[in-house]
Every structure is written in C-alpha cells, then in structure tokens.
Amino acid sequence: MLIDGNAYIGHWPFRKFEYNTLEALLGRMAEFGTEVSLVSSLNGIFYKNTQSANEELYAAIGSKRSYGDRFIPFAVINPIYNGWRDDFATCTGKMGMKGIRLYPKYHGYGLDNPSCIELVKMARDKGLPVALGLRMVDSRPSSWLDIEKEWSLKDVMPIVRSVPDAKYLIVNVANGTALGDEDAALFKKSEVVMDSSGRNILYPGQLLKDYGTDKLCFGTHSPILDYFTGLLRIESLRDDEADAATKELIRSGNLKRLLEI
Amino acid sequence: MNKINRRTFVGNAAASAAGILWGGSLMSFAPKQQAYEPPHAAGNKNMMAEVLKYRKIDAHAHVLGNFTVDYNVDFADRLGIDKLVISKPMTRGEGPPEEFRACNDVILDAVRQYPDRFIGQMTLNPRYKKESLEEIDRCTDQGMVGLKLYTQVKINDPLFYPIIEKFIDLKMIILMHAGIGHARIKFNANEPPNVSIPEYFVDIAQRYPEAMFQLAHIGGGIDWEDACKTLQHSPNVYVDVSGSNNVANMIDFAMRYIGEDRLLFGCDNSFYQGVGHLFSAKLTDAQRKKIFFDNYNNILRKAGKHVD
Numbered sequence: 129m130l131i132d133g134n135a136y137i138g139h140w141p142f143r144k145f146e147y148n149t150l151e152a153l154l155g156r157m158a159e160f161g162t163e164v165s166l167v168s169s170l171n172g173i174f175y176k177n178t179q180s181a182n183e184e185l186y187a188a189i190g191s192k193r194s195y196g197d198r199f200i201p202f203a204v205i206n207p208i209y210n211g212w213r214d215d216f217a218t219c220t221g222k223m224g225m226k227g228i229r230l231y232p233k234y235h236g237y238g239l240d241n242p243s244c245i246e247l248v249k250m251a252r253d254k255g256l257p258v259a260l261g262l263r264m265v266d267s268r269p270s271s272w273l274d275i276e277k278e279w280s281l282k283d284v285m286p287i288v289r290s291v292p293d294a295k296y297l298i299v300n301v302a303n304g305t306a307l308g309d310e311d312a313a314l315f316k317k318s319e320v321v322m323d324s325s326g327r328n329i330l331y332p333g334q335l336l337k338d339y340g341t342d343k344l345c346f347g348t349h350s351p352i353l354d355y356f357t358g359l360l361r362i363e364s365l366r367d368d369e370a371d372a373a374t375k376e377l378i379r380s381g382n383l384k385r386l387l388e389i
Numbered sequence: 390m391n392k393i394n395r396r397t398f399v400g401n402a403a404a405s406a407a408g409i410l411w412g413g414s415l416m417s418f419a420p421k422q423q424a425y426e427p428p429h430a431a432g433n434k435n436m437m438a439e440v441l442k443y444r445k446i447d448a449h450a451h452v453l454g455n456f457t458v459d460y461n462v463d464f465a466d467r468l469g470i471d472k473l474v475i476s477k478p479m480t481r482g483e484g485p486p487e488e489f490r491a492c493n494d495v496i497l498d499a500v501r502q503y504p505d506r507f508i509g510q511m512t513l514n515p516r517y518k519k520e521s522l523e524e525i526d527r528c529t530d531q532g533m534v535g536l537k538l539y540t541q542v543k544i545n546d547p548l549f550y551p552i553i554e555k556f557i558d559l560k561m562i563i564l565m566h567a568g569i570g571h572a573r574i575k576f577n578a579n580e581p582p583n584v585s586i587p588e589y590f591v592d593i594a595q596r597y598p599e600a601m602f603q604l605a606h607i608g609g610g611i612d613w614e615d616a617c618k619t620l621q622h623s624p625n626v627y628v629d630v631s632g633s634n635n636v637a638n639m640i641d642f643a644m645r646y647i648g649e650d651r652l653l654f655g656c657d658n659s660f661y662q663g664v665g666h667l668f669s670a671k672l673t674d675a676q677r678k679k680i681f682f683d684n685y686n687n688i689l690r691k692a693g694k695h696v697d
Contacts, residue, residue: 143614143636144638145637145638146637146638146641147637265636266610266633266634266636268569268572268573268577268610268611268634269569269572269573269610269611269612269613269634270572270573271573271574272573272574272575274573276573302633327633327634327635327659327662329661350637351637352636352637353635353636353637354635354636354637354639354640354662354665354666354669354670355637355669356665356666356668356669357635357661357662357664357665357666357669358665359436359665360436360440360468360661360664360665360668361661363436363437363440364437364440364467364468364661366467
C-alpha cells in the first residue's frame with residue numbers, strides 16, 4: 129500500500145501548478161499507485177482567515193463520495209488569528225480532519241509562541257499529528273513577494289522540545305538535517321516522521337540507519353514538486369538498505385501508525 | 390586554430406533560423422501523437438525496471454568536494470545512468486592556469502578509474518587566453534570532450550570568443566553555469582559579477598550559430614520559466630534539466646518552449662530529482678529516450694566521441 133503524506137490542492141500565487149485539484153491529484157495517484165493522500169489547502173497559507181481554506185477543502189472532499197476513501201484532510205490553523213480554537217474544534221470535530229498543518233513563516237509567528245504551543249498541545253491531546261514544512265518552494269526562483277528564509281530540520285526542534293509527546297510530520301526536508309546531540313536523541317525517541325519529497329533526503333538508506341526505520345514516509349509535495357522523485361528515493365533503496373518490511377513501513381506503515389488508521 | 394569561415398557562418402545561420410541545423414526543436418510545439426507513459430502505469434508494478442530500462446547520459450555531473458568519484462558511480466549504478474559527463478569547475482577565486490590544470494587532472498584521473506562510466510569535460514579561464522588554448526589541446530589529447538565554465542567570464546564576454554571558436558572547430562559543446570540572476574525579479578546581490586543569465590546565452594548563440602551551448606541546470610535555482618521563454622528561439626542552446634529544484638511542471642514547460650531535441654538529461658549531482666522529474670513529466674517513451682540519451686549522444690557524435 130502506498131500513502132502520500134504530503135499533498136495539496138489550491139493555488140500558489142506566484143506560479144501556475146497543474147494537478148492542484150482533488151480530481152487531478154487522483155489522476156496522479158492512479159498513475160503511480162498511490163491509494164491514499166494526506167491533503168491540505170495551499171490557500172490556507174495565504175488567506176488571513178485560514179478557516180476559509182479548510183472549508184473549501186472540506187467541501188471539495190465532500191463533493192464526491194469516493195473522495196472520502198482516498199483523501200485524508202489536514203487543517204491549516206493559524207494560532208495567532210482570532211477564532212483559531214474554534215477553527216481547530218470545527219476542523220477536527222465536525223469536519224473530521226486528521227491532523228493540522230502549521231505555517232509559522234508565512235503566518236508570522238515563532239514556534240515558541242504560547243498560542244502555537246497551546247495549539248500543538250491541543251492536537252496532542254486529540255492524538256492528531258502536527259505537520260510542518262521546511263519550505264514550500266525553492267526560495268531562489270520564487271517571487272520577490274515570497275518569503276526568503278528557509279528552515280533546516282533544527283528549526284523545527286523548538287516545538288518538539290516544548291511538546292515532546294506530540295506527533296509530528298516534517299515535510300519537504302529540503303535543507304540540513306544535522307542536529308545537536310540532545311536534539312538528535314529527542315528526535316529519535318519522539319513520534320516524528322519525515323516525508324521523502326525534500327531534496328535533502330540525499331541518502332535515505334543512511335537516514336534509516338541513523339534515525340531508525342520509523343522516521344521516513346512517502347511524500348510527494350504535489351502539486352509543487354514532481355510526483356515521482358519522492359517515490360524514487362524509496363523504490364531505489366537497495367535490499368541491504370531497506371528490506372521488504374522496512375519499505376512497507378516507508379510506503380504506508382509509518383503514516384498508518386502516526387494517524388492511527 | 391582554424392579561423393571561422395564566414396560563409397559557413399552565414400549559411401549555418403540561415404539554416405539555423407529555419408530550424409534545420411539543430412534538429413526539429415522549432416517543430417516541437419506540434420501535439421505529440423504518442424501517449425504519455427508514466428513509470429507506474431496500471432499493471433506495471435516494477436517501477437525500478439521502468440527507470441532502469443532507459444539508457445542515460447548525465448550531461449551535467451561533477452567530481453567536486455563531497456561529490457567524489459565513488460559517490461557518482463554509486464548513484465549512477467542505483468539509477469541506471471550509463472555515462473556521466475564530469476567536470477571540476479572553479480567555483481570561486483581568480484582561477485589561474487595552475488588551478489584549472491589541477492582541476493582537469495582530477496577529472497582525467499577519475500576517467501582513468503572509470504573509463505566506461507565517465508566522460509571528462511575540461512574547465513579553463515578565458516582571462517588566460519594562451520594557457521587556456523594550450524589546455525584545450527592537452528585535455529582533448531587525453532580524450533576530454535567539451536567545456537564547463539563557471540563565472541570566470543560571462544558567456545558573451547569577448548574574452549571568451551577565441552575559446553568558443555576553438556570549440557566550434559572541435560565540434561564540442563560548451564556548458565555554462567547559469568546563475569540565479571534576476572530569478573526573484575530583483576537581481577540577486579550575492580551573485581558574482583560575471584555570472585551568466587539566459588539573455589547572454591541568446592546573445593552569444595546569435596553571434597556563433599555554429600557553436601553548441603548548454604545552459605546549466607534549469608532546476609538549479611534559476612527562474613526556469615523565464616529561462617525557457619528566453620531561449621525558445623536559440624536553436625543552438627541546449628538546456629539541461631539538472632538541479633535540486635524538481636518543480637512539478639518544469640519539464641512539461643520546457644518541452645513546450647525548448648522542445649524534445651534540445652533538452653538534456655542531467656542531475657548536477659541531484660540524482661533523484663534529475664531522474665525523477667523526467668518520469669513524472671508527460672513524456673512519451675520516444676521523448677524520454679531522446680532526453681535521457683540520444684540528444685547528448687548526438688552532440689558527442691559530431692566530434693566522433695559518441696557512446697556507440
């Protein structure tokens with residue numbers, strides 16, 4: 129089974145992307161054998177009121193009965209925008225969303241913000257994963273209106289330190305993965321999974337050795353990145369790097385565990 | 390060195406403008422008849438078999454820093470890359486002759502270690518004209534093919550002209566680094582002053598229509614949409630698809646503006662992305678064969694250095 133841990137619908141303001149609707153994403157999934165995709169709305173990055181994007185996503189998934197079996201929605205919550213506690217309750221209650229997605233760089237807060245920490249604790253208490261990306265796009269050819277600074281893995285560690293018993297999904301690992309000894313130890317024992325879409329998943333075989341077989345999952349970062357590269361990092365693992373059971377963990381098992389599905 | 394024959398120049402320019410000299414790139418806007426074939430089409434469960442079935446020449450690779458000989462060969466084996474065109478450009482500093490000779494020696498050594506896997510590509514510094522021309526002879530005598538240059542001069546700098554003319558005679562391609570430049574609209578303040586941008590490639594390609602140029606890495610942080618649109622009418626500029634930025638629709642966009650005859654597979658050591666986005670793009674089997682292998686092999690063929 130193949131589960132994509134990192135997909136989106138919606139628009140990116142600086143470039144036209146194809147495959148940015150559920151129907152188009154479903155087409156890609158069929159081509160490459162993906163059965164289920166975790167999906168959130170790109171619009172939630174840019175709408176000041178992110179709940180509008182969550183409502184769009186909820187409506188889109190509800191527009192066809194078959195979508196409910198193929199897409200697992202994640203809510204975009206901005207913990208410094210009024211009403212966010214109600215948004216969280218609505219998304220994870222009535223709307224049935226299975227995780228939350230944070231955009232601190234785009235929404236203008238730090239991971240040490242008390243509201244952010246409170247939100248992550250709320251997700252923890254509901255058993256829901258918190259997804260964070262190291263970047264959305266390569267900042268070099270983006271617009272002058274886009275943010276410039278990208279994160280490394282160490283930049284997400286403050287929230288893991290603050291709420292070590294939450295579940296985390298780190299996507300598009302595009303930059304450095306080096307951690308200090310304390311953070312590395314915390315990372316290993318925490319429920320953190322990274323997806324395979326980012327350019328800095330350079331040596332997935334070594335990553336499995338260094339951090340364990342429970343830390344990697346398939347992810348595309350579609351429609352922004354090409355659909356196949358994240359999968360190629362997994363499929364090209366040699367037998368002595370990942371046996372069949374480990375590959376199955378990466379393809380779906382680690383996400384199933386994270387999502388409790 | 391042979392002088393440029395101006396009659397050849399004008400004749401080639403006319404042929405080039407008609408889209409004849411450099412193949413069918415100007416014709417490639419026509420809708421393709423063959424269906425696009427994803428690597429994991431229904432019923433085909435062995436994705437890696439699909440990846441490995443294509444012969445591949447990596448048109449942009451380096452033995453440089455962490456990118457060791459063994460690193461390159463290991464990735465090539467993993468992803469079924471038959472040949473890598475390797476170079477060691479001088480990415481900072483003045484680039485004096487002793488430095489570019491040493492860089493080329495590293496590449497010559499690498500090719501000696503893996504003669505069946507590596508094609509050596511030289512580097513030099515056009516600011517040292519005499520030493521550079523001598524270095525071209527030394528390197529070609531030892532089997533090197535083509536030139537990789539970084540930011541010693543802009544690609545359309547007159548200092549580069551004698552080098553370009555030599556490579557016209559050799560029938561070998563010139564791979565030039567392309568910088569981020571004005572990718573974020575405002576010109577990147579950290580770029581070295583002599584970085585080349587797509588507009589300069591257009592300029593030099595018009596001046597030397599017999600020459601073959603290769604714009605480096607549309608996935609290397611440049612504005613690939615801007616680059617492809619800029620180069621759409623430069624039939625003697627090839628575009629390699631290497632780099633770490635595997636944006637989803639880059640290849641499809643490049644197919645529209647550059648076409649299947651001028652796109653070259655390359656990784657610039659970002660191996661997963663280089664291979665991955667060619668399988669994600671809407672390409673036919675025949676188009677993949679061209680981009681992965683045939684286009685570069687045809688370039689090598691002009692100098693009699695093709696793979697088979």
